[in-house]
Amino acid sequence: MSFFKKLKEKITQQTETVSEKFKEGLTKTRDNFSGKVNDLVARYRKVDEEFFEELEEILIGADVGFDTVMELIEELKLEVKRKNIQDPREVQAVISEKLVEIYENAGEVPNGLNIQKDELTVILFVGVNGVGKTTTIGKLAHKFKTEGKTVLLAAGDTFRAGAIDQLEVWGERVGVDVIKQGEGSDPAAVMYDAVRAAKSRGADILLCDTAGRLQNKVNLMKELEKVKRVIEREIPGAPHEVLLVLDATTGQNALIQTKTFKEVTDVSGIVLTKLDGTAKGGIVLAIRNELKIPVKFVGLGEKMDDLQEFDSEKYVYGLFADLVEMEEVE
């Protein structure tokens, strides 16, 4: 468990820098997860089928992806058989070991944003309807603005009623300009305008909103492909980030969303929104395990500064902290 020790030390050193909000969010997830595992281990006398079934439920209850859970349980069963483990308390060690394995198997994935130095950085936001794309853009614009950067927003959601206005309100709040056309206009044309405007104004960051679309709508996904292509054509290497916005309350469909959007737009990172509402961060683990895409930001509330950079190490530590501490006592 040296990995965890290292992680723990690192986290403890940073305690001050971890915001209260983030800790709160983590506490909830942790209570929900580690607490339940501890409870499970305490209740069972031996490791049997029912024990595994309940463990399965705890993991699924945290919205860890179905396949990841099944994989994990299978491996646990094998391990238990191999080591001839009878005592549930011993399984606990194996659980955290396996979870860390999943986490580490994904390898190093960069958490930070790919920001260009002294040049325009274009960030494209994609996702299904109602996940919070526009709100995320507003919050991120605020963040960049506070850092002293010139920010421009592109109103690429020309479909949903009031979407352009929503972005404009954010623009006013934050104090940045919005490039837009009328409702119903071609989003690719909006992007073209926006990229041109950003270049001529010498902006640092261009944040591109798009309309929400369900990933099984082929035509809408093609439209998104085109939007991206237009940006690419105007600036080689752009968009520098394609951020998929995911609603943390989404179930197994989150994985299908990620997979499909990745195929179409080569998603480089994930923004997990509405994490303040639930203790269901489990999907992070599945996304990492199955799709190897880093979560870069988490949304923890409705205020302008409620978007936090996501540190997966902190998160994983938070998830399993109790498990690890138990182990150290032994």
Next chain:
Amino acid sequence: MAFEGLADRLQNTMQKIRGKGKVSEADVKEMMREVRLALLEADVNFKVVKDFVKKVSERSVGQEVMKSLTPGQQVIKVVKEELTELMGGEESKIAVANRPPTVIMMVGLQGAGKTTTTGKLANLLRKKYNRKPMLVAADIYRPAAIKQLETLGKQLSMPVFSLGDQVSPVEIARQAIAKAKEDHHDYVLIDTAGRLHIDEKLMDELKEIKELSNPNEIFLVVDAMTGQDAVNVAQSFNELLGLTGVVLTKLDGDTRGGAALSIRAVSNTPIKFVGLGEKLDALETFHPERMASRILGMGDVLTLIEKAQSNVDEEKAKELEKKMRTASFTLDDFLEQLGQVRNMGPLDELLKMMPGANKIKGLDNLQVDEKQISHVEAIIQSMTKAEKEHPEIINASRRKRIAKGSGRTVPEVNRLLKQFEDMKKMMKQMTGMQQKGKKKGGFKLPFNPF
């Protein structure tokens, strides 16, 4: 990504049982595990799954499954029946107040689709029930939410009541109802702001709106993709407000929608409507049986049939049938058929509704190219009237001209003509069979030209 339906899951188990002659209790247990996994995979809450499996298990260990010759199918039947029963019961009626206006409150989490659903519901009330609804913009928190509702109101030519975003939602509701009375609106739809079920302050606000406006219906709008947390959401809203119905949105996506079952089970509130698209008429009545099939990954034939029926003109279908019988089906008719297929919606969506479609290799990733249909249409439209009626006159030079006119290639023209010829032959055979057989008049589904 593994996303198998219950039928596929049970198949493996069945293979083991086959040849044993009799199903043991242990076999049932194994089957129940598959049922459990299928439901969990569909996002049904694990606690709900537990109770549900227990119930199905009891029925299965009893007479029904163990004595059956086809235990696998029997299990599916039992599961489907139980699911349907659990989710069904009440009809999707909307309350009518003794003294108008009837007040409907729309509540839910952020991004569930409340505002869009409010618009759709108002549209349905007017279209189906001939009502005169008024929309109320009570979401003062999300930027431009009021604007969104106003835009929808404009699209529907329906009045939207708003007092801007500086007046409290409770006050907005109060004034709106007074205004509705004055203007003789019989329905008032209050669009409230999205909020988390754990946000006490905002939840209290809903309660205040409720107490003041005394709504006849309180609809919880829920995203069909919601995961395990759906139960907590439904429970919190229900405990605080006493929901009268649920609207499940974004069901036109590819989620299995297990949340439907979870919500029903914990809140005991009927699911009344489902949102099936972004257009304002994409709100439909909830059908428990179809939802059960969907959760189990068994396709949705009924919706498919309904779609076909609502889009295929009866008159035209009859005429077509006659043409087929007399073998006077022309390329013009074919063109019309293509148009009808298109009206039913994107082809890949239609395919997904077919049971077993997910089993056919490659079909799950199939992207039906709508353009291909456009090409066929272009080719036919480039023909002269005589050519369309008597395609046999199309010789090499005509083919070249048609290809040029439609911007396609000669081989494509050839392929189309060949397909059309084959189709005609097939029609002859089928109509022959029909005349010999029982009654005529089946065969209303348009053909798949590819």
